[in-house]
Amino acid sequence: MNLLTLAFRNIRLNRKKYAMYVFSMGFSVFTVYTFLALMHNENVMLAFQSDPRYRSLLSSFGVIIMVFVLFFLISSNNSFIRARKKEISTYALFGMTNLRIGKLLFLETLMVGSATLLAGIGAGIFFSKLMAMFLIDMCMTNYVGDISFIIDPGSIFITALLFLAIFCIMGLSGLRVIYKFELVDLFKAERMAEGKYKGSVPVLILSLALIAAGYIIAASGNALVVVLGAIPILVLVISGTYLFFWGGMPKVLGIIRRNKSLYYRGENLISTSAVSHRMKSIASVMATIAVLSAVAATAIATGFTLYSNTELNTYINTGADLIYYGGDSDLNKEIYRVMEANHVKMEREETIALYETVPKTENGPDGDIFSGYSLRVYPETEYNRLLEASRTDLEPVSIKSGEAYYASPVTPDDGGKAFLGVTLDFGDTDIRIVKVSRNNFSGMGMFHTVILSDEDFKELTGNGLIYSSADAGGAGTATLMNYQGALSDSRLNADLAAVLDESDAKYMTAYNLYNESMQIFGLLCFIGFFMSGVFILMTASLLYFKQIMAAEEERHQYQMLRRVGMDEKTERKVIRKRLMPVFFIPLAIGIIHSIFAMKTADTVVFSNMIPVENSYLSVLGFSAVMYLAYAAVYCIFYLITKSQYERIVHS
Amino acid sequence: MQILKVENISKVYGTKKGSNRYTALKNISFEVNQGEFIGVMGASGSGKTTLLNILGSLDRPTTGRFIMNGIDVGTLRKNELAKHRIENIGFIFQDYNLLETMTLKENIILPLSLMGMDAKTIEAKLARFVEDLGIVHVLDKYPYEVSGGEQQRAAACRALINCPKIILADEPTGNLDSKSGKDLLKLLSYINKEYKATILMVTHDVFAASYCQKILFIRDGEIYNELYSGSDKKQFFDSIIDVMSMLGGERQ
Numbered sequence: 066m067n068l069l070t071l072a073f074r075n076i077r078l079n080r081k082k083y084a085m086y087v088f089s090m091g092f093s094v095f096t097v098y099t100f101l102a103l104m105h106n107e108n109v110m111l112a113f114q115s116d117p118r119y120r121s122l123l124s125s126f127g128v129i130i131m132v133f134v135l136f137f138l139i140s141s142n143n144s145f146i147r148a149r150k151k152e153i154s155t156y157a158l159f160g161m162t163n164l165r166i167g168k169l170l171f172l173e174t175l176m177v178g179s180a181t182l183l184a185g186i187g188a189g190i191f192f193s194k195l196m197a198m199f200l201i202d203m204c205m206t207n208y209v210g211d212i213s214f215i216i217d218p219g220s221i222f223i224t225a226l227l228f229l230a231i232f233c234i235m236g237l238s239g240l241r242v243i244y245k246f247e248l249v250d251l252f253k254a255e256r257m258a259e260g261k262y263k264g265s266v267p268v269l270i271l272s273l274a275l276i277a278a279g280y281i282i283a284a285s286g287n288a289l290v291v292v293l294g295a296i297p298i299l300v301l302v303i304s305g306t307y308l309f310f311w312g313g314m315p316k317v318l319g320i321i322r323r324n325k326s327l328y329y330r331g332e333n334l335i336s337t338s339a340v341s342h343r344m345k346s347i348a349s350v351m352a353t354i355a356v357l358s359a360v361a362a363t364a365i366a367t368g369f370t371l372y373s374n375t376e377l378n379t380y381i382n383t384g385a386d387l388i389y390y391g392g393d394s395d396l397n398k399e400i401y402r403v404m405e406a407n408h409v410k411m412e413r414e415e416t417i418a419l420y421e422t423v424p425k426t427e428n429g430p431d432g433d434i435f436s437g438y439s440l441r442v443y444p445e446t447e448y449n450r451l452l453e454a455s456r457t458d459l460e461p462v463s464i465k466s467g468e469a470y471y472a473s474p475v476t477p478d479d480g481g482k483a484f485l486g487v488t489l490d491f492g493d494t495d496i497r498i499v500k501v502s503r504n505n506f507s508g509m510g511m512f513h514t515v516i517l518s519d520e521d522f523k524e525l526t527g528n529g530l531i532y533s534s535a536d537a538g539g540a541g542t543a544t545l546m547n548y549q550g551a552l553s554d555s556r557l558n559a560d561l562a563a564v565l566d567e568s569d570a571k572y573m574t575a576y577n578l579y580n581e582s583m584q585i586f587g588l589l590c591f592i593g594f595f596m597s598g599v600f601i602l603m604t605a606s607l608l609y610f611k612q613i614m615a616a617e618e619e620r621h622q623y624q625m626l627r628r629v630g631m632d633e634k635t636e637r638k639v640i641r642k643r644l645m646p647v648f649f650i651p652l653a654i655g656i657i658h659s660i661f662a663m664k665t666a667d668t669v670v671f672s673n674m675i676p677v678e679n680s681y682l683s684v685l686g687f688s689a690v691m692y693l694a695y696a697a698v699y700c701i702f703y704l705i706t707k708s709q710y711e712r713i714v715h716s
Numbered sequence: 717m718q719i720l721k722v723e724n725i726s727k728v729y730g731t732k733k734g735s736n737r738y739t740a741l742k743n744i745s746f747e748v749n750q751g752e753f754i755g756v757m758g759a760s761g762s763g764k765t766t767l768l769n770i771l772g773s774l775d776r777p778t779t780g781r782f783i784m785n786g787i788d789v790g791t792l793r794k795n796e797l798a799k800h801r802i803e804n805i806g807f808i809f810q811d812y813n814l815l816e817t818m819t820l821k822e823n824i825i826l827p828l829s830l831m832g833m834d835a836k837t838i839e840a841k842l843a844r845f846v847e848d849l850g851i852v853h854v855l856d857k858y859p860y861e862v863s864g865g866e867q868q869r870a871a872a873c874r875a876l877i878n879c880p881k882i883i884l885a886d887e888p889t890g891n892l893d894s895k896s897g898k899d900l901l902k903l904l905s906y907i908n909k910e911y912k913a914t915i916l917m918v919t920h921d922v923f924a925a926s927y928c929q930k931i932l933f934i935r936d937g938e939i940y941n942e943l944y945s946g947s948d949k950k951q952f953f954d955s956i957i958d959v960m961s962m963l964g965g966e967r968q
Contacts, residue, residue, distance in 0.1 A: 329838050331830035334822060335815075342817035625813045628774060629827055629874075630802025632795045 068165070072172040079149065082613070085705075086145055087181050089606040093134045094185025094228060095192070096599050100127050101220035102193050103200065126592050130599055135231055137603040142235045144610035146170065146242045148617050154246060163243050170243070171236035178232045182225060189224075190216055203372070204587030264315030264344075272313040275305030283661045291665045298665070302658060303356055310352035314650070315344045332635050335626065336642035339619065343647075347611060351651045354604045358655025361597040362695055363662040366688035368593030370663075370671065371586040373687055376552070379579040380456040384506030386551035387561065390419065391540035392570025399564045404548060407557040413547040415454035417447060419509055419534040420526065425490040434487055441511040442531050444522035451507060454545050456575075459504065464518040469496045472504035472514040476672065489515070491530050496521060509543045510571060540571075552579045601695060605702035608648060612706050616713040623714040640710055648703045656692050663688050719881050719914050720748040720771070725780035727766050727937075740766040742937040743780070748882070748916060753908045755928035756918045757956070759963055763937040764918045765886060771916065772805055772884050773797050785881045802827055806875030806883040810890040812867045814859040820870040821846075821855040827878045841877055848910075849873050849903065865896030869903060876907060883907070885917040889924045901927045922960060926953045935963050 076083060104123060146153065156166050193216075279301035282294040291298075318341040322328050328337060389396070404411060420442045426434050443451065449461040462470055469489060475481045481501045489496045496517065507514040517525070525531045535541030550557055551574070558576040565572045623636065631639070667681045727741040740763045748754055758764045769775040771782065773789055781790045785804050792800055806827075807813070814823045821842065828838045846852050851869050854862045859870075868888060875883050885904070889897035905927055907913045919925050926949065933941040941959055945952045 325835035325839070329825065329829045329833075329835045331826070331832065334818070334826065334829045338815070338817045338822060622815050622817070625815065626826075627798070628772070628801070628807055628809075628813065629830070630798050630800075630805075631830055632798035634795065635798075635830060 068169050068172055072169055072176060075152075075169070075173055076177060082145070082148060083177060085606060085609055085613075085709075086141065087177060087184075089141060089603065090138060090178065091181040091185045091188070092599075092602055093138060094182055094224065095188045096130060096595075097134060097227060098186050098189035098220060098224045099193065099196050100130060100595075101223055102189060102217045103197060105217050105220055106193075106197050123588070123592070126596065130596070131227070133599065133603065135234070137607060138231055139235055139238050141607055141610045142174070142239055143242050144607075144614050146239050148610070148614040150246060151617070153243060157246070163240070166243050167236065167240035170239050171232075174232050174235055174239070178228065182228050186221055186224060200588075200591050203591050204584050264312045264317070264319060266316060268308055268312030269316045272305045272308035275301045275308065277305075279305065280661045283665045286664075286668055288668050291668045295665075302359075302661075306355050306654060306658070307349070307352040309654075310348040310355070314348070314351075315341055318344070331631070332638040332642055335631075335639045339622075339639075339643050340646055343615060347647060350607065350611060351647065354608065355651040355654040355658070357600050357604055358652055358695070359658035359662065361593075361600040362656055362659035362688075362692055363666070364589075364593040365597040365695070366593075366659060366663055366684075366691045367666050367670075368586070368590030369691050370666075370684050370687040372590040374671075375579065375582045375586050379552075379575050379582060381503075382505045382578055383573050383575045384451075384455040384457060385413075385545045385547050386456070386575045387546040387548075387572060388506060388509075388543060389565060389570045389572035390509050390543035392565075392568040396564070396568045396570055397544065399568075400546070400561065403557070403560045403564055407550075407554065407560060409549045409554065409557055411546065411548045413454055413545075415450065415545045416542050417443075417451050417545065418542055419540060420522075420531050421511065421534050421537055421539070422515075422525075422531045424530075426487050434484065435513060438513065439511055439537070441508050441514045442522070443507070443514065443516050444519045445516060446519055448507070448516045451545065454547075455506070456547060459502075462500075462516055464516060466518045466520050467494075467496060468499045468518070469521075470500045470502065470516040471498045472502050472507050472516065473512055474503065474505045474508070476503045477501045484513075491525055491528070494521065494525065506573070510539065551575055597691075597695065601698050604651075605648075605699055609702060609706045609709075612644060612647060613709055613713065616710045620714050620716070636714075637711070640707060640714070644703065644707055644710060648699060648706070652696060652699050656695070659688070659692070660685065717750040718747060719750050719752075720782065720784050720916075722746050722771075722782040723780055725767075725770060725777045725782060727763070727770060727775070728778045740937050741770070741777070744934075744937075744939055745780075746932060746939065748914060750914055751908070751912045753905065753915045753927070753929050754917070755925040755931040756916065756934060757920060757925050757931055757960065757963075758934035758940075760920065762934045762963075764920075764934050766937075767934065768884055768886050768916070768918045771882075772807060773801055802830055802878065804881040806878065806880040808868070808871050808875045808883065808885040808888045810887040812859070812864070812871045812891070814867055814871060814874075816859055819856050819858055820851065820862065820866075823859070824855075824870055824874045824877055827874060831878065845873050845877055849876075863896070864892050865899060868892060868896070868900050872900070872903060872907070876911065876913065879911070880913075882914045882916060885915060885919075887919055887921075888917065889919065889921055897921075897924065920960075922953065922956050925956050931956065933959055933963060 279298045283298050421439045422442050423439050445464050452459045471484045485501050487498045667684045671684050672680045725744045728739050730737040756764045770777050825838050854866050929945050931943045
C-alpha cells in the first residue's frame with residue numbers, strides 16, 4: 066500500500082470528520098474567490114468608479130479576510146490532526162517516520178483541498194451573479210446595467226495559487242504538530258495533557274474593571290470623549306476580555322465549585338470540572354471569538370442601522386425631494402415641463418415666503434451670539450406648513466407670544482443648547498428662545514432659524530424689524546417639491562439639475578445625497594454582512610473542531626461515567642452544560658461589547674441621523690435584529706457540535 | 717441473606733450463524749451471600765471479565781438470568797439499569813477509572829451526586845469513609861498528582877460510598893506494586909469485615925485470591941472448581957496454586 070492509496074483510504078474512512086473541515090475550507094475558498102471576482106468585476110468597478118475610496122475600502126477589507134482565512138485554516142487543520150492523534154500515533158508505532166506521516170497528511174490535505182478548491186470556486190462562480198447583484202443592489206439604487214455571471218480566470222488563478230500556498234503552510238504546521246506527539250500518549254489516557262488553571266481573584270477583578278472602564282468611556286455620550294477615546298476603549302475592553310478568559314473565568318468556575326449545594330448535583334459536578342479542565346486550551350480561542358464576535362456584530366449592526374436609515378437621514382438633511390429658492394419666474398414652469406417629459410407626477414408643491422432679521426441679543430456669552438449674521442424668521446403657521454409639506458416627521462410647533470423656538474443644523478446636544486434662553490431684543494419687544502431643535506432645511510441659505518408666534522411676527526413685520534428677504538436682495542420665496550421617483554430616477558434628476566443649474570436659483574435635491582449615502586452605507590452594510598458571515602462561520606467551526614477533538618479525548622470518561630451509573634438523560638444534560646458555556650459565553654460577551662460599541666456609534670453618528678428622543682434605543686432595535694441572526698447561526702453550530710459530540714462519546 | 721443468584725448464564729459473541737461464533741460463558745450458576753468475599757480466577761480468556769461485566773450490568777447475557785438483591789436484572793430497561801448500577805453496585809477497576817478532570821474527592825462523591833443527594837449528606841458520608849481509608853490528605857489532589865495506590869484507594873472509596881449491595885472488583889491489584897497491592901487487599905478485607913460489604917473480585921493473582929473466603933475457578937467459560945478458605949492460610953494458598961497450574965497446564 067503506497068502513500069497515495071493510504072491517503073485515499075483515510076479520507077474515505079474519516080469522511081465524517083472531514084465533512085465539517087471540507088465545508089469550512091470550501092467556504093473559505095468561496096469567500097476569497099467571490100471577493101477577488103467582485104474586485105475585478107466590470108460592473109462593480111464601473112459602479113464604484115466615482116470614488117476611489119470605496120475601492121480601497123473594499124481591498125483593505127479583502128486583506129483582513131485573507132489573514133483571517135489563513136489563521137482559521139491553520140488552526141482548524143491543527144485541531145483536526147490532534148483529533149486524529151490515535152490514528153497518527155498508530156502509524157508511528159508501526160514504524161512510519163514523522164516525515165512520512167507528514168507527507169501522508171499533506172497528500173490528504175492536497176487531495177481534499179483540491180476538491181474543495183474546485184467546489185469553492187464553482188460555488189463562487191455560481192453565486193457570483195447573486196453577490197454582485199446583492200452588492201450593487203445595496204449600494205446603487207439607480208444602477209440599471211445587466212449583471213452577468215463572473216468567470217474571471219485571473220481571480221480563479223490567484224485563488225488557486227493562494228490556497229495552494231496556504232495548503233503548504235498547513236502541511237508544515239501540521240508536521241510541527243506531529244513532531245510534538247509523544248508515542249506514550251497513545252497508551253496513557255490523556256494524563257496531564259492540560260495543566261490546571263485556577264485563575265485568581267485579582268485577575269478577575271482587574272479584567273472586569275478594565276472592561277467596565279472601557280464601557281464607561283464608551284457610554285459617556287460625549288462625542289468628543291468617544292472619538293478621542295476610541296483607541297483606549299479598544300485596548301481596555303480587548304485586554305479585559307483576554308484577561309477574563311485567561312484568569313477570571315477559571316476563578317468564576319472555582320467559585321461555582323465552592324457552592325456545594327449547586328456543584329454537587331451530578332451533571333454540574335461533571336460538566337463544570339470538565340470545562341474548567343479545558344479552560345487552558347480554550348481560553349484564548351474563547352477570548353478571540355468574543356472579540357471577533359463583537360467586531361462582526363458591531364459591523365453588521367452599524368451597517369444595517371445606517372442602511373435602514375438612509376432615506377430618513379436624507380430627508381432630515383434635504384427636507385423634501387427638491388427645495389429651491391431664487392431663480393426667475395419661468396423656472397417653475399420649466400420644472401413641470403421636465404417632469405412631464407419624464408412622465409413623473411408631482412405629489413406636493415408648497416411655496417413659503419422667506420423673512421429675515423438681524424436682531425440684537427442681550428445675553429449671549431460673547432455679547433452677540435449670532436455675530437451679526439442674519440436670521441431666517443418664520444411665523445408659527447408658516448413653519449408648520451413647511452414641516453407638514455416636508456418628507457420628515459418633525460412635530461409641528463406651537464409658540465406663545467414673547468417666546469421663540471430656535472432651529473439649526475446643529476443638534477441641541479452638539480452645542481445648539483447655547484441658544485437656549487438667549488433674548489432677542491426688538492426694541493420694545495423682547496423675545497426669549499425657549500426651545501432649541503434641529504432642522505437642516507429651514508434655513509434656506511442661512512444657518513439660524515427662529516420661529517415666532519403669529520402675533521409677534523405680524524407686529525414685528527409691521528415695525529419693519531423683520532423684513533422679506535426679497536427686500537434684502539435675496540429670494541422672497543422658497544419652493545418645496547415632492548414627486549415620484551425622486552430617489553431612483555437618474556434621468557429625471559439629470560434633467561432637473563440641468564434646468565436648475567441653468568437658472569440662478571439655489572437648490573437642494575434628495576437624489577444626490579441619497580445616492581451618495583447609499584453608496585457608502587450600502588458598501589458598509591455589505592462589508593458588514595460579508596465579514597460577519599465569514600467570522601461567524603469560521604469562529605463557530607473553529608469551536609466545533611476544538612470540541613470534537615475534546616470529545617475524542619473525553620470519550621473514556623463518559624464510558625467510565627456510564628459504568629458508575631450515569632443514565633442517558635444525565636449524560637445529555639452533562640454534554641449540554643459542557644458545551645453551552647464554550648459556545649455562548651463568548652457570544653454573549655461579544656454581544657454585550659457590541660451593545661456598548663453601538664452606544665459610541667450612536668453618540669458619534671446616529672444621534673445626528675435619527676431624530677427621535679432616544680436614538681440609542683432605536684439603534685439597539687436595529688442591532689437586536691442582527692444579534693438575533695448572529696445568535697441563531699451560533700445555535701445551529703452548537704446543535705451540530707452537540708450531536709457530533711454525543712455520537713463520539715457514545716461510540 | 718442471599719445477595720446474588722446466578723442461574724445458567726451463557727454469553728455468546730458473534731452472529732447466530734456466523735463462523736466467528738465464540739462462546740465466552742457456558743451455563744454458569746452460583747450464589748453469593750451477604751458479607752462474602754469471593755474470588756473469581758481463571759487464565760486470561762477464560763471469561764472472567766465477561767462474567768463481571770454481565771454481573772455489573774454493563775453487558776447482557778445471551779441466555780440465563782441472575783437475581784441481584786431480589787431484582788431480576790435482565791428485565792430492567794436501559795435507564796433502570798443505570799439506576800440499578802448506581803444504587804446496588806460499586807465498581808473497582810484495574811486502571812482505577814477515575815476522572816482526570818476531577819479531584820479525588822469529587823471522584824469519590826460522584827455516585828452520590830448522580831443520585832441527587834444534597835451536599836450536607838454527601839459531606840457527612842464522605843467524612844466517614846475517607847478517614848477510615850486513609851486518603852484525607854490527598855482528597856483535593858487530582859488523580860495524576862497521587863500514587864497508584866492512593867488512586868485505587870480512592871476508587872475503592874467511590875465504590876463503597878453509596879453502600880452498594882455488592883462491590884465488583886476487576887483485577888484491582890493489577891496495576892499496583894506488591895506493597896500497594898497488599899495494602900489494597902488488606903483494605904478490601906477490612907471493608908468486607910467492617911462494613912459487611914459483599915465483594916466479588918476477579919483476579920489471576922494467586923496472592924490476591926488468597927484473601928478471599930471462596931474462589932470460583934473458570935475455564936473456557938465454565939465453572940471448573942470451587943475452593944473454600946479454611947483456617948490455614950498457607951494451605952489455601954497452596955491449593956490455589958495447584959488448581960491454577962492445572963488450569964494453565966491443560967490449556968497448553
